[in-house]
Amino acid sequence: MHDEQREFIEFAIAEQALRFGEFTLKSGRISPYFFNAGHFHSGAALAMLGRCYAGAIQRAGLEFDLLFGPAYKGIPLASSTAIAMATHHDRNLPWSFNRKEAKDHGEGGSIVGAPLSGRVLIIDDVITAGTAIGESMALIEAAGATAAGVVVALDRQERGQGDISAIEDVRRRYGIPVIPIVTLAGILEYLETRADDSLTPHARAIQDYRARYGIQE
Ligand SMILES: O=P(O)(O)OC[C@H]1O[C@H](OP(=O)(O)OP(=O)(O)O)[C@H](O)[C@@H]1O
Numbered sequence: 001m002h003d004e005q006r007e008f009i010e011f012a013i014a015e016q017a018l019r020f021g022e023f024t025l026k027s028g029r030i031s032p033y034f035f036n037a038g039h040f041h042s043g044a045a046l047a048m049l050g051r052c053y054a055g056a057i058q059r060a061g062l063e064f065d066l067l068f069g070p071a072y073k074g075i076p077l078a079s080s081t082a083i084a085m086a087t088h089h090d091r092n093l094p095w096s097f098n099r100k101e102a103k104d105h106g107e108g109g110s111i112v113g114a115p116l117s118g119r120v121l122i123i124d125d126v127i128t129a130g131t132a133i134g135e136s137m138a139l140i141e142a143a144g145a146t147a148a149g150v151v152v153a154l155d156r157q158e159r160g161q162g163d164i165s166a167i168e169d170v171r172r173r174y175g176i177p178v179i180p181i182v183t184l185a186g187i188l189e190y191l192e193t194r195a196d197d198s199l200t201p202h203a204r205a206i207q208d209y210r211a212r213y214g215i216q217e
């Protein structure tokens with residue numbers, strides 16, 4: 001695991017964005033862990049999050065022209081990533097986001113920020129069923145731009161409706177890379193190699209959950 005991924009997991013645990021216990025998911029599954037990007041709710045946390053997204057983009061070597069954050073949670077993620085790309089990677093990129101409801105007065109429209117053009121990189125927190133990505137793809141296509149990929153915080157690496165994960169479904173359906181900052185395998189590796197073993201029972205629960213719902217690797 002990359003140092004920045006380890007740092008991201010430690011940071012997510014410290015901010016309680018990554019929690020262990022018993023959580024009911026949208027799918028109805030009872031999960032031993034839960035990720036909520038809404039817990040990165042301070043200026044310092046957002047700055048760190050932007051650095052983590054920018055680091056994942058650089059490591060993946062993605063080629064793109066513009067960052068796009070789907071409303072609502074994608075908006076602070078794309079903006080903090082744009083700041084981190086300019087500050088830490090010397091890349092001053094245009095960025096934009098959509099409104100959930102198009103505005104019919106003033107400047108109107110549903111895109112705020114740089115007009116969608118060229119190769120667009122979508123920045124979001126998680127992909128559950130792929131609905132938000134489908135909506136972003138429609139906006140990108142309608143603008144005559146192309147999607148370059150998606151970056152998310154976490155890939156839970158679990159089966160969706162069929163045998164593949166929602167993330168893999170997005171990869172196949174649109175033929176674009178989907179890059180997570182960390183995966184469930186990374187979280188497990190972190191828990192298993194941690195000097196302090198207070199989280200070991202959670203690692204066991206996650207292994208059981210993975211055996212039941214995990215994708216085939
Ligand atoms: O793959 P999906 O099934 O679309 O689920 C993932 C999306 O759901 C959440 O956003 P949501 O649409 O709930 O809106 P929010 O960002 O305003 O909370 C999340 O931020 C993703 O964008």
Ligand SMILES: O=C(O)c1cc(=O)[nH]c(=O)[nH]1
Nearest residue numbers: 025026027034035036128
């Ligand atoms: O599947 C979900 O509902 C879900 C899982 C998770 O870890 N985080 C989240 O916001 N939703």
